Every structure is written in structure tokens, then in C-alpha cells.
Amino acid sequence: MPGRDRPGTSSPAHFTGYAAILSSAALFPFQTTWAAAPLAGFVLACAAASLSPRSRFFLPVISRGQTAIRAVALTFDDGPDPLTTPLLLAAFAKRRVRATFFVSGRNAVRHPELVRQILGAGHLVGNHSYSHDPLLMLSSYRRLFREIAAAQDALKEFGIRPLAFRPPVGLTNPKLPQVLGTLGMFCVTFSCRAFDRGNRRIDGLAGKILRRVRPGDIVLLHDVRPGGENDVARWLREIESVLDSLAAKDLRVVSLDALIGRPVMEAAG
Structure with a gap:
């Protein structure tokens, strides 16, 4: 099954870094310019890996699930939102679909009734940090830990402990x-997205997903309101088109835990 690696174990980044240091040390007596090349290459590799949601350079990342079955998982980031979350829940209930909501701790605290509705409808909840700072990965270890742990604490109030x-x-x-090893968590990203910029670009959203989607994909969408009321209606039509067209393509929507073969959350201890 995918994703059984532990986040705290040695990663490709460790081995690449060691190799770069050894190579640099070996070259230094002969040519100092050449000696800098392995280290520069390592820095570039780190930068490239940081920007790729599917990269396993720093840690094990689950970006896809099982491909043996014709199924995908739908995941929604950034919520809950008083406008969009109820619309999603109604669309899912109509089609008997289970999704996963990667919520921010701050929004969970602001809208506890929506988190209860999500869980009450049988959907899964994951941790998307507390404040959803897009520059979080440039922060110190202490702040990164605090952001993820604070979201865990907020969600514990609902009787759950996200693992993802x-x-x-x-x-x-x-x-x-x-950080994830200390908290007993693992990293889940995605393999299919519409590049919707957090619902700021919803035109053609369904078409972009449907052209790219394959069995085993973890699909990224957003649970956050678009610009205006008309945009909300258009966004909902796009989401409903995704749901209905996946069924027409003989792709079942399954819960994330079923797709990746491991729990996404558990009861709070």
C-alpha cells in the first residue's frame, strides 16, 4: 500500500546531501570551483523539490492512491466556509459521495457547526495548518510545528485527530x-488539480479536471467562496459537473482512506 513510510526516516535529501558534501570534499584539493558544483546542485535540487507537490525528496508524500480500481478521491482545501461548505455537502449527499476536507484550524474554530456537519455526513477531515499561510514552509521549525499542532488542537474539540x-x-x-514524525502524522498532497487558484479562477474548472483525471488520482479542489454570488453558482455547476462526469467516465469517487489504504483520521485520545 502507498504511504507506509515513516516521515521521520532518512529521505533522499539526506543521502543527496551526504553525497554532495563527500563529492565536494573529494574535489576541493584539485579545484575549488569544481568543489562548489555538487553543493550548488544540492541547493538547486532542494529548491526544485520544495515546489513540487508530488516530490518525495524531503519526506514520504502520498499524492496518488491505488490504481487497480477505477476510483479517485476528492479533497477540498481551505474551508470550512459558510457559503460553500453547505453547497458541497448537499451535492455529495445527493450523489452519495464521500469527500475529504483539509480544513484550516482557524476556520474550524470560526465555524464549528460546519465541521460537525462535515463529520456528521460521514466525510473525512485532514489538517491544513492553522492559519493557511502560503509562506509557511519558509518559517522556522518552531512556527511550523506550532501551526500544525494548533490545528490538531482545534480539531480535537470535535473528537477527532487527523493523521493526514x-x-x-x-x-x-x-x-x-x-514535525510530522513528532505529531504522528503523514503528508498527503494531490495528483490532479484545476489550477483554480483557490476558486479565484473557476472558468472551465470541470473540464481541466476531467481532461487530467486518471484512476488512483487524489483530486484537489477548494472549499472557499469565489468572488461574487454569480461566481458561486458557476462554481457549484462546475463541481456538480465534475461529480456527474466522473460517474459517466466509470470512475467511482471513494473516500481518501479507501483510496490510499490507510486511515486519514482517528478518534481523539
């Missing part, structure tokens, strides 16, 4: 594996 963490904007860094 999705970083804001899908970015990772070298500090994240230790």
Missing part, C-alpha cells in the same frame, strides 16, 4: 518530516 496533513499550496521543506 496537507501543506498550504502543496509545498514541503526539510523541517516537515520531523
